[in-house]
Amino acid sequence: MTDAPLRGAAGDTSAAPTRRQAYEARLKRRSNMIAAGSTIAVVLAVVVLVPLAPGWEAVQRSFFNGEVFAATFPGLLNAFMLDVAIFLWCAPAIAILGLLIALCRDVRAPALFPLRMFGALYTDIFRGLPVILVIYLVGFGVPGLGLPRPWNSPYIWGSLALILVYAAYVAEVIRSGIDSIHQSQRSAAASLGLSEADTMRFVVLPQAIRNVAPANMNLFIALQKDVALLSFIGPVEIFRQAGVYKSLMANFTPYVGAALIFLAITIPATRYADYLLHKQRRRQR
Amino acid sequence: MRLLATTAAALCLTATGALAHGDDECAVGKTLEDGVLTIATGNPAFYPWVLNDAPESGEGFEAAVAYAIAAEMGFDADAVTWVRTSFDEAIQPGPKNFDFNIQQYSITPEREQMVDFSLPYYTSAMAVLTTEAVVEAGAEPTLESLRGLLWGADANTTAVPMLTEIVGPERDAMLYGDNVDVTAAMQAGQIDAALFDLPTALYLAAVVVEGGTILGQFPADRSDNPDQFGLLMEEGNPLKECVDHAIEHLTESGRLAEIEAEWLQAATGVPVIQ
Numbered sequence: 001m002t003d004a005p006l007r008g009a010a011g012d013t014s015a016a017p018t019r020r021q022a023y024e025a026r027l028k029r030r031s032n033m034i035a036a037g038s039t040i041a042v043v044l045a046v047v048v049l050v051p052l053a054p055g056w057e058a059v060q061r062s063f064f065n066g067e068v069f070a071a072t073f074p075g076l077l078n079a080f081m082l083d084v085a086i087f088l089w090c091a092p093a094i095a096i097l098g099l100l101i102a103l104c105r106d107v108r109a110p111a112l113f114p115l116r117m118f119g120a121l122y123t124d125i126f127r128g129l130p131v132i133l134v135i136y137l138v139g140f141g142v143p144g145l146g147l148p149r150p151w152n153s154p155y156i157w158g159s160l161a162l163i164l165v166y167a168a169y170v171a172e173v174i175r176s177g178i179d180s181i182h183q184s185q186r187s188a189a190a191s192l193g194l195s196e197a198d199t200m201r202f203v204v205l206p207q208a209i210r211n212v213a214p215a216n217m218n219l220f221i222a223l224q225k226d227v228a229l230l231s232f233i234g235p236v237e238i239f240r241q242a243g244v245y246k247s248l249m250a251n252f253t254p255y256v257g258a259a260l261i262f263l264a265i266t267i268p269a270t271r272y273a274d275y276l277l278h279k280q281r282r283r284q285r
Numbered sequence: 286m287r288l289l290a291t292t293a294a295a296l297c298l299t300a301t302g303a304l305a306h307g308d309d310e311c312a313v314g315k316t317l318e319d320g321v322l323t324i325a326t327g328n329p330a331f332y333p334w335v336l337n338d339a340p341e342s343g344e345g346f347e348a349a350v351a352y353a354i355a356a357e358m359g360f361d362a363d364a365v366t367w368v369r370t371s372f373d374e375a376i377q378p379g380p381k382n383f384d385f386n387i388q389q390y391s392i393t394p395e396r397e398q399m400v401d402f403s404l405p406y407y408t409s410a411m412a413v414l415t416t417e418a419v420v421e422a423g424a425e426p427t428l429e430s431l432r433g434l435l436w437g438a439d440a441n442t443t444a445v446p447m448l449t450e451i452v453g454p455e456r457d458a459m460l461y462g463d464n465v466d467v468t469a470a471m472q473a474g475q476i477d478a479a480l481f482d483l484p485t486a487l488y489l490a491a492v493v494v495e496g497g498t499i500l501g502q503f504p505a506d507r508s509d510n511p512d513q514f515g516l517l518m519e520e521g522n523p524l525k526e527c528v529d530h531a532i533e534h535l536t537e538s539g540r541l542a543e544i545e546a547e548w549l550q551a552a553t554g555v556p557v558i559q
Contacts, residue, residue, distance in 0.1 A: 058378035234459030
């Protein structure tokens with residue numbers, strides 16, 4: 001029930017508010033005040049009560065230490081560049097491999113059944129394994145076979161591990177997008193004389209990929225954070241750099257600094273994904 | 286009523302403790318649990334600091350030192366209990382579950398601001414662990430040759446700043462979570478060399494790394510910033526003075542040197558890096 005029809009029902013135009021309008025305005029004011037009051041109460045409770053905890057001073061010194069923060073933040077920012085670089089070269093590879101795997105799972109020619117099976121097996125295996133396990137196995141295992149430098153670099157094999165795992169997730173998302181395109185569209189394309197490949201390329205994929213863009217966006221936000229797992233096999237990115245500072249200064253503040261840097265990237269990215277999702281929902285309505 | 290009983294019991298204990306050991310009542314009432322000394326070490330505890338991951342046996346340098354200190358402080362061997370902590374658990378704020386923690390903690394002024402360290406019980410040389418293949422390829426114990434190598438280190442150790450300050454490698458060093466990962470990377474040929482304290486390096490070269498060898502050492506008594514190991518305690522732990530006193534006494538009496546000779550083989554024949 002909104003104001004507009006009420007006003008219409010009241011007939012005259014807003015010279016004096018009706019009793020109902022006054023009532024609703026009062027109600028609104030009241031709920032605003034309650035919302036503001038409870039927010040202030042919660043904030044006050046956190047700001048006043050947490051520092052009253054007996055261990056607060058110790059926690060503050062070891063997690064929110066201004067001196068340590070200032071000393072380590074530039075180094076952390078610098079190390080974060082490596083995360084960004086790894087992300088930038090992994091993301092396109094993941095998109096391409098994910099798309100290929102999704103296509104493998106959708107081939108319909110009987111002769112190509114092994115491809116279908118490969119696609120299914122691939123997604124089952126790599127979605128079923130913890131990322132860190134794949135990074136260890138691929139990052140230390142493959143170079144252990146005796147590859148010469150620079151082909152045994154942890155940057156290459158660690159990135160490959162990330163690509164393999166994330167491509168499995170992206171493939172599933174794209175496949176769900178492909179499945180969401182109704183069979184009638186394929187039939188229509190066939191009746192226009194499009195080959196199966198052309199149908200996929202010009203009819204199905206453009207719609208499918210647009211439909212799943214927000215879901216993929218979420219995966220890429222997750223990837224931004226999982227890039228830090230590469231530190232386990234050597235590269236000194238922000239998480240490892242924070243660990244080094246932590247160990248040298250016996251202080252956890254560098255981790256808080258690293259968390260802030262991550263948030264500075266992931267929060268806008270998350271908001272953007274939400275915006276995309278919202279836009280898509282409006283379009284479909 | 287219960288409080289009264291506990292207090293009475295504690296007083297009795299204090300009295301008997303003081304009677305039994307005339308000179309070492311220092312620690313009484315300052316430990317987590319009265320009459321018991323709780324010592325923490327790593328999980329797992331590495332050779333040669335603790336043998337077989339069993340500090341209770343008193344075998345291994347740090348296990349032996351821990352029992353010697355406990356004895357100095359008036360605790361019998363059966364009054365010592367062991368707990369395990371990671372590095373992070375040892376430095377996190379809040380109450381600790383140990384009286385002191387012994388796992389090759391290097392004493393640094395930065396760490397000293399957050400936790401307390403005892404007097405040093407060991408001064409370590411740093412050594413370069415590498416493989417025969419790298420030596421055959423022409424690596425030498427000179428700073429110039431070392432700079433050209435691809436380096437690795439345990440990220441939680443003071444080897445990291447040493448690496449940048451003393452060696453200054455041309456390419457960025459790789460850092461790992463523990464010894465095991467460093468040696469895995471060396472085995473995979475991803476790094477040429479790694480910096481460890483000498484006893485750890487000797488053990489890794491002899492037992493863990495296939496074809497492992499020690500290229501050279503930075504001597505323990507280098508003037509700038511020697512790597513000294515201390516017991517880690519919660520900041521402001523009243524036990525510190527007792528522990529310091531015990532270590533002082535062990536050092537003066539030569540007992541500490543004896544333990545070192547017994548458990549840490551003298552590193553003869555390891556060339557000194559100029």
